[in-house]
Amino acid sequence: MKLGLVTDCLADKTLKEAAQICSSLGLEQVELGCGNWSPAPHIDLDALISDTGKRRELTDTLAAHGLSISALNCSGNPLFPGEKGARDRAVMEKTFLLAEQLGLKTVVMMSGLPGGCPGDAMPNWVVSSWPPETQEILDYQWGVAIPAWEKIAEQANRHGVERLALEFHGWQLVYNVETFRRLRSAVGSIVGVNLDPSHLFWMGGDPLAIARELAGCIYHVHIKDVRLEPAAGANTLLDTKGVLEFAARSWNYVTPGSGHGEDWWRRFLAALGDVGYDGPLSIEQEDYTIPTMDALRQGAALMRRILAS
Template structure:
């Protein structure tokens, strides 16, 4: 397995500075955000699509530092209502085209979340079966929005040469666990284009066991994010459902953490071994969102843990 980095972690650095930092830390691949929820600090999406010279310049810099691209990331909400969803869908399709131009077959993204009904303005995440209208919402979201969209999107991806869409399980997304991942894949005819970006952090705070998830997914793991979660003392009073901003970390029920600061190194060793047992030999893409720690320090600690324990 190669050690990688979600490039948004170093959004304040230029592309060359990012590559220098990666080289220093022994990071071998970068996952580049192209838009939507990413500010795309290192990718001029339209410029790269239009200019072979710009693409060659980026490829040359990557080669100079012996670093490759693991995937482009276009995470956003193309299922959102109205112009919002249409804009994010446009970025998604451009991401597919850019991946083809760079010879990449995997794109990292999320499933999206529709509105609760045709007249709603905002997406609606249903997390309980009561009151009864939640079932009407889910029926609308899945059958009228998500399934038709994803059936078509898989065809668009394949036409661009993208064969693996790695969906990240995340709160406020239809696919936030294994069950809903399989539901989407099955609704699309079992198409193996749809796979999983296994990010343990979100699974932790939603109450799942990422190691059990890895075993359940088997060869459906197409990409892996390395990020931990620390459950904090306020959870004992307030539950893990926490809407406070991530910078209000002293009061939150849970916080993102670097590996070893949420779950110990032994847990991470078992996680990495389990990935290997399931046949995964792809990137371990570090995504730093631990706001209690300096970014470069956090990346150095995480990279060291991965170097010591990858198999």
């Protein structure tokens, strides 16, 4: 396994500066956001697609600091109704093209989420079997999602992308093993998982058990932790406050080791190895409770220590 970083957390840095930081942290890879929910601080999709020289400059800058690209990330909502969905799909298609041009086989995405019925302008996430109309919503959503994802898989295949790594997350049609298997059975093995334990924690899942369930389906891994806060007792883990309101939230994204200790992370990497995973471990820094560089140093040191033992 190789340790890397989602570079969005270094959005105020140039690519060269970000690469220098990654090298100083002992990292080997970077995951580059291409748009949609990422600010894409280090990727100009249109410029890179149209200019061989700019693509060479990108890869040469990374190589000069001992780095390679683990994956491109175009996470957004390709199933969003109307124009918003069309814009997200356009970024997705350009990301597939750039992956082809760079010789990359993995793109990290999310499944997306449709509206709840024809004419809906906003997505609708169903997490309960009651009241009865929830089942009508789900039937409609899967009827929309499967043909849309069949088309997405075809587009990825045309560009030589072999692995679409979907991240289980709230407000997505695919957010657990069962929903993932439903989509994969319809679309094929090009659909796999970007396993991020942080979201599984706040949704009540067990990342170790989930890793074992996903043998052969894990295409990418994000390294990010969650800490449950005292407010959870009164407010539950269903928390709609913004991530910058961390002092009042029921749970927060935190640096690996700050929510679950080193022993847990050792068991997580062991579980990945047990199911044959030997791919990227991409640190995703979204801990707003401490300075970014402190978080990166702590997280990278923890993971390097585990990998070295």
